[in-house]
Amino acid sequence: MFENLSSKIEKALHTLKGKGSITDINVAETVKEVRKALLDADVSYPIAKEFTDKVKAEALGRNVIQSIEPGQLMVKIVHEKLTELMGSEAVEINIKGQPAIILIAGLQGSGKTTFSAKLANYLKTKKGKSVMLVAGDVYRPAAISQLQTLGEQVQVPVYTEEGNKNPVEIAQHAINEAKGRGYNVVIVDTAGRLAVDEEMMNEIAALKRELQPQETLFVVDSMTGQDAVNTAKAFNDRIDFDGVVLTKLDGDTRGGAALTIRYTVEKPIKFVGIGEKMDALDVFHPDRMANRILGMGDVVSLVERAQEQYDEMEARKIQKKLMHNEYNFDDFLSQIAQIKKMGSMKDLLGMIPGMSKLTKDVEISDDAFKPIEAMIGSMTPYERQNPSCLNGSRKQRIANGSGHTLQELNRFLKQFDDTRKMMKMVSKNGGKLPMKQRRR
Numbered sequence: 001m002f003e004n005l006s007s008k009i010e011k012a013l014h015t016l017k018g019k020g021s022i023t024d025i026n027v028a029e030t031v032k033e034v035r036k037a038l039l040d041a042d043v044s045y046p047i048a049k050e051f052t053d054k055v056k057a058e059a060l061g062r063n064v065i066q067s068i069e070p071g072q073l074m075v076k077i078v079h080e081k082l083t084e085l086m087g088s089e090a091v092e093i094n095i096k097g098q099p100a101i102i103l104i105a106g107l108q109g110s111g112k113t114t115f116s117a118k119l120a121n122y123l124k125t126k127k128g129k130s131v132m133l134v135a136g137d138v139y140r141p142a143a144i145s146q147l148q149t150l151g152e153q154v155q156v157p158v159y160t161e162e163g164n165k166n167p168v169e170i171a172q173h174a175i176n177e178a179k180g181r182g183y184n185v186v187i188v189d190t191a192g193r194l195a196v197d198e199e200m201m202n203e204i205a206a207l208k209r210e211l212q213p214q215e216t217l218f219v220v221d222s223m224t225g226q227d228a229v230n231t232a233k234a235f236n237d238r239i240d241f242d243g244v245v246l247t248k249l250d251g252d253t254r255g256g257a258a259l260t261i262r263y264t265v266e267k268p269i270k271f272v273g274i275g276e277k278m279d280a281l282d283v284f285h286p287d288r289m290a291n292r293i294l295g296m297g298d299v300v301s302l303v304e305r306a307q308e309q310y311d312e313m314e315a316r317k318i319q320k321k322l323m324h325n326e327y328n329f330d331d332f333l334s335q336i337a338q339i340k341k342m343g344s345m346k347d348l349l350g351m352i353p354g355m356s357k358l359t360k361d362v363e364i365s366d367d368a369f370k371p372i373e374a375m376i377g378s379m380t381p382y383e384r385q386n387p388s389c390l391n392g393s394r395k396q397r398i399a400n401g402s403g404h405t406l407q408e409l410n411r412f413l414k415q416f417d418d419t420r421k422m423m424k425m426v427s428k429n430g431g432k433l434p435m436k437q438r439r440r
Helices: 001-016 024-038 045-060 070-085 112-126 143-154 165-181 198-211 227-240 254-263 286-294 301-307 311-321 329-341 345-350 371-378 379-386 392-404 406-428
Strands: 100-105 131-136 186-191 215-221 242-249 271-272 281-283
Touching: 001 024, 001 286, 024 045, 024 301, 045 070, 045 254, 045 311, 070 254, 070 286, 100 112, 100 198, 112 131, 112 143, 112 186, 112 242, 112 271, 112 281, 131 143, 131 165, 165 186, 165 198, 165 311, 198 227, 215 227, 227 254, 227 406, 242 254, 242 311, 254 271, 301 379, 311 406, 329 379, 329 406, 371 392, 371 406
Parallel strands: 100 186, 100 215, 131 186, 215 242, 242 271
Antiparallel strands: 271 281
């Protein structure tokens, strides 16, 4: 996410490292490079110039605190201005109403239908709401069946009317049904086109006028860069939507849309899509995104994801097993499954400060755990629960069965044993490493 932009801004800010003070000359040089980085990220020139002018004015207007180097001060200023540019703070979705109606708009191919299902899953699992999806795209042949398939995945009902080509009627009937069945939220997926046209605008305007939704969200493909911003402006001028959703932010995006869409349409970015899975949806936090762009990671989001997968009862059980030396391969496999639920490995590593730079050119596969899972899968239930029973003949059989060499298996067994010992030490010390381990 934003790898190219991050590296270029970091390089620009590196200009001030080691400087004793901020001057007109070194600030101008740094700001010029930051502007180039923004333009390369598909930020429009007027916005890039205004942004860097603000950074320059702020930098020259501040007194350099003795304990802070000029480079650090400039990073702080750029972080503040990036956060401000993207909206300053997260904005909650409005789901007040019985039911609350959420209207989804956007061009064809932007990811509206997938987002609708992801949002339904988010509101169901994280907000405790009962949700109904409405198939309002009556033109694209696969749209209804796609929404039905996704609805099944997230276990949310999908309202459809076969043969009815009037999306306003379909949505009104769905809302009446939702009221009768006690649903809290109705999400209406709508039709899109390959480009903005009058027919589509009339239809989405009619839907908004007749349904009076609590939220109208505009979904945009972040990989389309500045075009996404222009499209958002066209939609906002016509339907005055409440918020923006950026999809495919995990792809090869230059970041221009994420940086400037809030500034251009004066509407908050509410969600970002960060993958294909139904739980790959995040609330947009401008300050956290600024952290990631500047290579500072996003520890808060990482902790939140971990907490979502954290099972307190399971954790107590694991701790007890560690204390009694009973931690086994089944427990290890269970913890791997929890980590995998948190998202892609590269995305998770990118949330750790400094790691995005180290992993920039490294291909990190989400299949990294497969060899371990294959080896544990080749063990008998008794072997998984009793790691100490693995003798030479058992090891050879497991290696053969998993398609790996004996050396690879032995390497994994040593790593497992080291992990178990370390976890036991941490558990004994109340979550802290012993001093001699910390000094290494």
